[in-house]
Amino acid sequence: MxxxxxxxxxxxxxxxxxxxxxxxxxxxxxxxxxxxxxxxxxxxxxxxxxxxxxxxxxxxxxxxxxxxxxxxxxxxxxxxxxxCPMAEMITAEDVAELRKQYPDAAVICYVNSSAEVKAVSDICCTSSNALKVVRSVPNRRIIFIPDENLGNYVAQQVPDKEIILFNGFCTTHKRVKVDEVDAAKRVLPDAKLLIHPECTPEVVKKADFVGSTAQIIDYATNSDDKEFIIGTEQGIMHWLQKNNPGKKFYLLSQKLICPNxxxxxxxxxxxxxxxxxxxxxLSQEEISRAYSSLNKMLNVG
Incomplete structure (x- = not known):
């Protein structure tokens, strides 16, 4: 090696x-x-x-x-x-159909999507900045694609917006079940439960903290607590354990492994x-059309 x-x-x-x-x-x-x-x-x-x-x-x-x-x-x-299975769940044609149904809505596209879908969206977001992006858009009605779980989490935080969801999802995060959360909490009652918003709403409700990969890392690193149950993909454990030697981290579910x-x-x-x-x-046309939605996201921060 x-x-x-x-x-x-x-x-x-x-x-x-x-x-x-x-x-x-x-x-x-x-x-x-x-x-x-x-x-x-x-x-x-x-x-x-x-x-x-x-x-x-x-x-x-x-x-x-x-x-x-x-x-x-x-x-x-x-x-x-x-x-990415989630990215493959939606096409540019799906977006066009949604725009026909909701002509007054802005299309906010989760970054977990193809270049062709980004190209027909108004602005992109990540799980780190989804709330900021949604709040930055003047439209009251928003089509949020493709992750229904992240979209549902965002909708709970912005009741003044109407969030129209698509039925996409992360196949890894969706595997986690509520009974696994309850079992982990019984074994580790003092550990903080940190959950990614790509998990289902039932699992997210159980969390002590909900956030993106980076936000989970920041929370665990800056917290005075010493034990954490991690509800996102297993790879994050390497960084957490490497950079927080005085703390203990437990993976919520052995299902939280993305094969890709x-x-x-x-x-x-x-x-x-x-x-x-x-x-x-990518063709120059694909790049120029998709660049706008990504760059708008970066400008929101």
């Missing part, structure tokens, strides 16, 4: 490449990355980087977003088949840099 790591570091210098990794990646990929973060943080980094090449250790829609925000850079996705996020290995990162695979390619 050390030989692979040394080779990756050498190629990064030679090719002026930067490695971005999502918090849900396997530990060794997180450790080799120049920057680790959630979707919002990685979107910002992709735009800010002055490199020639971005190696994006995540899933397809994330690498697409990096390309949209930095069209002059070469963006590589090491694991070609690392997709685990497809990227160090060998694939090395192959990506050596052979420039697999490059994300």
């Amino acid at each position: 050390k030989e692979i790591i040394n080779r990756i570091e050498c190629l990064k210098r030679q090719k002026n490449a930067v490695i971005l990794a999502h918090n849900y990646q396997i530990p060794e990929v997180q450790d080799i990355a120049d920057f680790v973060g959630d979707s919002f943080a990685l979107s910002k980094k992709a735009k800010e980087m002055t490199c020639d090449i971005i190696v994006f250790c995540g899933v397809h829609f994330m690498a697409e977003s990096a390309k949209i925000l930095s069209p002059e850079k070469t963006v590589l996705l090491p694991a070609r088949d690392a997709g 996020m685990k497809k990227t290995t160090l060998k694939e990162v090395l192959n990506s840099l050596e052979n420039m695979t697999y490059e994300i390619k």
Whole structure:
């Protein structure tokens, strides 16, 4: 493994490449990355980087977003088949049909979506900034796509808006059941329960804190509490345990593993840099149309 790591570091210098990794990646990929973060943080980094090449250790829609925000850079996705089931649940045609039904509504698109869906949306959001984005839109009626669970959570926080939901969902977060939450709380009654809003409303209601990946990390890091039950993808445990040695973290459910996020290995990162695979390619029209919704999101913060 050390030989692979040394080779990756050498190629990064030679090719002026930067490695971005999502918090849900396997530990060794997180450790080799120049920057680790959630979707919002990685979107910002992709735009800010002055490199020639971005190696994006995540899933397809994330690498697409990096390309949209930095069209002059070469963006590589090491694991070609690392997709996102939620992103595949909605199409541009679905958005067009929703607009026909609700012509006065703004379309807010969760970043977990394809470039073609972003291109026909008014503005994007992440789980970190969804509330800010919804509040920033002047329309009272909002079509929120594609995650119905995040959309439902947002709707509870903004009663002055009418949120129209689509029936998309994260297949990983939706697996968690209320009885698992109750069982965990019985075993660990003093632990704080931190839940991602992609979980179902019944699970979210049980949380001590609801937030994005980055917000969960910040809460656990800054809290005076010492024990936490983590209700999001298992990859986050690596960062939490590594950077909070005096605290204990327990994964809420063994179901919280995204198979697509685990497809990227160090060998694939090395192959990506050596052979420039697999490059994300979008037409100029796709980029220009999708850029608007992503850039508006970044401007909201």
